[in-house]
Amino acid sequence: MTNIPMGSNPDVVDVHDVLRSVNARAPGANVDFIHEYALRGRRILRRFRLGNGLSVLLVCDPATPVASFHTWFNVGSCYEKPGRTGMAHLFEHLMFKATTHHEEGEYDRVMEERGAQTNAATWVDWTCYHVTFPAHGDNLETVLRYESDRMVHLDLTSAQLESEREVVCNERRYRVDDDPDGKITEELYALALEGHPYAWPTIGWMEDIKAIGLEDCEAFYGTYYAPNNATLVVTGNVDTEQTLFLIASYYGSIPSQDIPAPPNPAELVPLAAPRRRELTLPISTERLLLGFVTPGLNHPDIPALDVAIELLFGGESSRLHQDLVMEKEIASSTHGWVGTFRLSALTEMSVTLCPGRQAEEAQEAVFAALDDIGRNPPTARELEKARAQIEVSAIRSIITANGLAGKLGHCEITVGDCRHLFVLLDAIDKVTVEDVSRVVRKYFTPQSYAGIVARAASAASEATP
Amino acid sequence: MIVVPNADHPLLGMQVHFGGGSVTDPLGQEGLTYLTGQMLMRGCGALNQAQFSEAVDYLGATLGVSVGREYFVIEGEVLSRNVEEYVALLEEVILQPRFSQDQLDLLKRQSYAALEERRDNDEALAREFFFQIAHLPDRISRPTMGTRESLERIDREDVVQCAQRIISSQNHFVCAVGDVTESFVEERLATPLRGLSGGERLVPRRIALEEPERVRVVLIDKPKRTQSQIVLGHPAIPAAHDDHLALSVGNLLFGGTFTARLSHEIREKRGWSYGAYSNLASLRHQGMFSYRYYPSVTDTVPALELGLRLLSDLVSEGVSEDEVQFAKSFLTNQYAFRVETAWSRLDEVIRAHYLGLPDDHLETYVDRVNALSVDAINQALRTHLSPNKLLVVMVCTADMLADSIRALPAVDSVEIHPYANDWPQGDTLL
Numbered sequence: 091m092t093n094i095p096m097g098s099n100p101d102v103v104d105v106h107d108v109l110r111s112v113n114a115r116a117p118g119a120n121v122d123f124i125h126e127y128a129l130r131g132r133r134i135l136r137r138f139r140l141g142n143g144l145s146v147l148l149v150c151d152p153a154t155p156v157a158s159f160h161t162w163f164n165v166g167s168c169y170e171k172p173g174r175t176g177m178a179h180l181f182e183h184l185m186f187k188a189t190t191h192h193e194e195g196e197y198d199r200v201m202e203e204r205g206a207q208t209n210a211a212t213w214v215d216w217t218c219y220h221v222t223f224p225a226h227g228d229n230l231e232t233v234l235r236y237e238s239d240r241m242v243h244l245d246l247t248s249a250q251l252e253s254e255r256e257v258v259c260n261e262r263r264y265r266v267d268d269d270p271d272g273k274i275t276e277e278l279y280a281l282a283l284e285g286h287p288y289a290w291p292t293i294g295w296m297e298d299i300k301a302i303g304l305e306d307c308e309a310f311y312g313t314y315y316a317p318n319n320a321t322l323v324v325t326g327n328v329d330t331e332q333t334l335f336l337i338a339s340y341y342g343s344i345p346s347q348d349i350p351a352p353p354n355p356a357e358l359v360p361l362a363a364p365r366r367r368e369l370t371l372p373i374s375t376e377r378l379l380l381g382f383v384t385p386g387l388n389h390p391d392i393p394a395l396d397v398a399i400e401l402l403f404g405g406e407s408s409r410l411h412q413d414l415v416m417e418k419e420i421a422s423s424t425h426g427w428v429g430t431f432r433l434s435a436l437t438e439m440s441v442t443l444c445p446g447r448q449a450e451e452a453q454e455a456v457f458a459a460l461d462d463i464g465r466n467p468p469t470a471r472e473l474e475k476a477r478a479q480i481e482v483s484a485i486r487s488i489i490t491a492n493g494l495a496g497k498l499g500h501c502e503i504t505v506g507d508c509r510h511l512f513v514l515l516d517a518i519d520k521v522t523v524e525d526v527s528r529v530v531r532k533y534f535t536p537q538s539y540a541g542i543v544a545r546a547a548s549a550a551s552e553a554t555p
Numbered sequence: 556m557i558v559v560p561n562a563d564h565p566l567l568g569m570q571v572h573f574g575g576g577s578v579t580d581p582l583g584q585e586g587l588t589y590l591t592g593q594m595l596m597r598g599c600g601a602l603n604q605a606q607f608s609e610a611v612d613y614l615g616a617t618l619g620v621s622v623g624r625e626y627f628v629i630e631g632e633v634l635s636r637n638v639e640e641y642v643a644l645l646e647e648v649i650l651q652p653r654f655s656q657d658q659l660d661l662l663k664r665q666s667y668a669a670l671e672e673r674r675d676n677d678e679a680l681a682r683e684f685f686f687q688i689a690h691l692p693d694r695i696s697r698p699t700m701g702t703r704e705s706l707e708r709i710d711r712e713d714v715v716q717c718a719q720r721i722i723s724s725q726n727h728f729v730c731a732v733g734d735v736t737e738s739f740v741e742e743r744l745a746t747p748l749r750g751l752s753g754g755e756r757l758v759p760r761r762i763a764l765e766e767p768e769r770v771r772v773v774l775i776d777k778p779k780r781t782q783s784q785i786v787l788g789h790p791a792i793p794a795a796h797d798d799h800l801a802l803s804v805g806n807l808l809f810g811g812t813f814t815a816r817l818s819h820e821i822r823e824k825r826g827w828s829y830g831a832y833s834n835l836a837s838l839r840h841q842g843m844f845s846y847r848y849y850p851s852v853t854d855t856v857p858a859l860e861l862g863l864r865l866l867s868d869l870v871s872e873g874v875s876e877d878e879v880q881f882a883k884s885f886l887t888n889q890y891a892f893r894v895e896t897a898w899s900r901l902d903e904v905i906r907a908h909y910l911g912l913p914d915d916h917l918e919t920y921v922d923r924v925n926a927l928s929v930d931a932i933n934q935a936l937r938t939h940l941s942p943n944k945l946l947v948v949m950v951c952t953a954d955m956l957a958d959s960i961r962a963l964p965a966v967d968s969v970e971i972h973p974y975a976n977d978w979p980q981g982d983t984l985l
Contacts, residue, residue, distance in 0.1 A: 419664065
C-alpha cells in the first residue's frame with residue numbers, strides 16, 4: 091500500500107477542485123477530504139468526511155457496469171442488553187419498512203425495478219445495508235435518496251413489528267434451532283464468553299426476540315442511527331464529483347447526535363480451565379467445536395494466527411485434514427477460523443467425525459497437532475503455502491464492486507481502518523515460522539479451550555411415536 | 556476453447572469441461588462418475604494425494620472436480636505468478652491420473668460418511684428428495700453420489716474405464732478467465748489436450764417427464780423439527796423452448812424476487828417463513844418449476860394451503876400489465892450483473908452452451924424480454940403450470956402434521972418416508 095501523488099493513476103481527479111465544487115453546490119454539508127491510497131491493482135481509495143461526522147469511502151472503477159453502495163453503522167448485537175438480545179438484528183429487518191416519505195414495500199419495489207440487489211446483515215460489532223445496482227441513469231441518486239431517508243425517517247408501527255418478529259423467529263428456527271452447526275456455535279459462545287457481550291447470539295434468544303417492544307425499537311433507532319455513527323462505502327462505476335455532491339446533498343443536513351460509547355468490557359484472556367458441554371442432536375455423526383480466546387482483528391498477533399490456522403486447516407494439504415481425514419480417518423472434515431471481531435473473542439476449530447468415531451479422538455489429535463506446531467516451527471515452504479492461500483482468498487473477495495465495498499466497510503467499522511485487509515496482507519508477508527509457533531503456544535493450549543461435543547441422538551430416542 | 560481475459564486482478568481461472576455427468580452411470584453403479592472425478596484429485600504422475608494437494612495449495616490455487624448429473628468439470632483458480640506450474644499440474648491430472656487402489660478404498664469410505672451427513676441439513680434434504688422423486692422414472696433422478704450399496708459395487712477397473720470414457724479428445728472444451736491470454740491457453744492447455752485418445756461426445760439420453768396426476772404430498776419424516784422445509788413443483792419446459800422466456804417472467808412475478816407474490820404473501824404479510832421463492836430450473840432437456848418456503852410447525856398447514864392457492868390464482872387470473880412492466884424493468888436492468896466481471900461473462904457463455912441456446916442469446920436478451928406481451932406470459936402460465944398436478948415434498952416431523960395435511964381439500968394423497976432411508980429407485984428407470 092502506497093500513498094500516491096496526484097495524477098499518477100488512471101483514476102485521475104483533482105480532489106481539491108472536486109471538493110471546492112461540491113461545497114459550493116451543497117453548502118452546509120462541509121465535505122472534507124481526508125486522504126487517498128492506491129489499493130492493490132489500479133484502483134484508488136478516497137476518504138471524505140461531512141461536517142455532521144458521516145464518513146465516506148469512495149473507489150471509482152469505470153471498467154465495471156455496476157456500482158455498490160454500503161451503509162455501515164457502528165452498532166451490532168454486542169451493544170444490546172441481556173433480556174433484549176436480537177434487537178440490532180430485528181431492527182435491521184425493520185429498516186426495510188415504511189418511512190414518513192415512502193410507504194411500506196416501496197423501497198424494495200423501487201430497487202428491484204432498477205435491477206438493484208439489496209440486502210443487509212448484522213453481527214456483533216456492526217450492521218450493514220448494501221445495494222448494488224446498474225451504474226446508469228439516476229440509479230445512484232435514487233439509492234441515495236432512499237438510503238438517506240431511512241437513516242432518519244423510519245415510521246414504525248406495531249403491525250410491522252409483529253410481522254417482522256415472526257419472520258425473525260422463523261429465521262432463528264432455520265439458522266439455529268433446526269440447524270446443527272448453528273446450534274453448536276451458539277452454545278460455544280455462550281459457554282466460552284459467559285458475561286461478555288459477544289456471548290449471546292446476534293439473532294437473539296427466542297424469548298428475547300418475542301419480548302422486544304415498539305418503544306425498544308424506537309429508542310434503538312434514535313440512539314444509534316445517525317450520520318456520525320455511520321460510514322458510507324461507494325465502489326464501482328461512479329463519478330467522484332457527482333457521487334460526493336449527491337451524498338452532500340442528501341446526507342449533509344442530517345444532524346449528528348450524541349452516540350454512546352461502544353461497549354468496553356473487561357479484556358478477555360485465555361480461559362483458566364477448560365469448559366466443556368455436550369449436546370444430543372438429530373445428526374448422523376458426532377461433531378466437535380473448540381473455541382480459544384484470541385485478540386481482536388487489529389492485534390499484532392492476528393497475522394501469525396491467520397497463518398497458523400491456514401496451515402492447520404486450510405486446503406486438503408493442511409496438517410489436520412491430512413492427519414484426521416486422510417490418515418487416521420477420524421473425521422470427514424475439519425475447519426478453522428480466526429475471529430474477525432473488534433474485541434477479543436474466539437478462534438474456532440471444528441471437526442465433523444466419521445461414523446462410529448468419537449469427538450474425544452478428534453480432540454486428542456487436534457491438541458497433538460497444536461503441540462507439535464508449538465514445539466516445532468513449520469517449514470518455510472508451509473509458511474509460503476499459507477501466505478499464498480490467504481492472498482488468493484483476499485483477491486477473490488474483492489473482485490466484484492459489492493465484495494470490495496464489503497471488505498472496506500467491515501475493516502473500517504471493526505478496526506477503524508478500511509485499508510486493513512491490505513495492511514493484514516503486508517503483515518502476513520512478514521510473519522516468521524517462529525511467530526507461528528509462538529502464537530500457537532500462547533493461545534491454543536489444552537487448558538484454555540471451550541468445547542462443544544454434539545452426540546448423535548440414537549435412533550430409539552429419535553423415533554417418532 | 557473460451558477465454559475471457561481480464562488483468563484487473565493477479566488471478567485467473569481455468570476449466571476443462573467434459574460431456575456426460577452422473578446420468579451416464581451404469582444402472583446399479585450410481586456414483587461411478589462422482590468417484591472417478593474425485594479420484595482425479597487423489598494423485599497423478601509422480602505425486603501421491605498428499606503431495607498433489609500440497610503442490611496445489613502451495614501455488615495459491617484451488618483445483619477440483621465438479622460432477623453433476625449432466626456435467627463433469629475440472630476447474631480451479633491460481634495466482635497469476637504461478638500459472639505455469641498450475642497448468643502443468645492440471646495437465647498431469649488429466650493425462651496421468653494414478654487411480655490408486657488405497658485411495659479408492661479411502662474415498663469410498665469417506666463417501667459413505669458424506670452420504671450420511673447430508674441428512675443433517677433439512678433444506679438440502681428437501682431439495683434432494685424433491686429432485687429425485689420429481690424426476691422419476693428418468694435416470695437423472697438417481698443420486699449423483701450414488702448410495703452406499705451402489706458405491707460398494709464399484710471397483711478400480713470401473714473407475715479407470717469411466718475415466719477413459721469421459722476424458723477423451725471428442726468430449727471436452729477448455730475455458731479460461733482472468734489474468735491470462737488466449738494464446739497461452741491455446742499453447743499450454745488446449746493443444747496438449749488434443750492429444751487425448753479419441754472417444755466420443757457423451758450426450759445423456761433423456762426422456763420427457765410426465766406431470767404428477769394430482770397434488771401428491773410426500774412427508775420426509777424427521778424427528779423434533781421446529782419448522783417444515785416445503786418444496787412444491789412439477790416438470791416444466793426446457794430452456795430452449797419457445798415459451799421459456801415468457802414462463803420465466805411469470806415465474807419471476809410469482810416468486811422470483813423479494814416483492815413477488817409468494818414472498819409478499821407468505822413472508823411480508825404473515826411472517827410465516829424467512830424465505831419464500833420460486834424457481835424455473837433452466838435445463839437443456841427438461842425444466843423444473845418449483846417453489847419453497849419453511850414455516851414453523853404451527854403455520855405449516857395454513858402456509859401449504861396458501862402456497863397451493865397462490866399458484867392456482869396465478870394461473871387462473873394471470874399477471875397484470877403493471878406487473879409485466881415491473882418484470883421487464885427488473886430483468887433488463889439486471890443484465891449488468893450478468894456481465895459485471897470476466898467470471899460472470901464466462902458463466903453466461905458456458906450456461907448458453909449447456910442449455911443449447913443460440914450464440915447471440917445474451918446480446919438479444921434485453922430485446923426479447925421487452926418484446927414479451929402480457930398475453931404471451933399468461934398463455935405460457937396457463938399452458939405450462941398445473942396447480943392441481945404438483946409434487947409436494949416436506950421435511951418435517953410427520954406425526955404432527957400428516958392428519959391435518961390429509962384433510963386439506965386441495966391435497967390428493969399423503970405419503971410418509973423416513974428421512975434416513977434413500978428413495979427407492981426401482982427397476983423402472985429409463
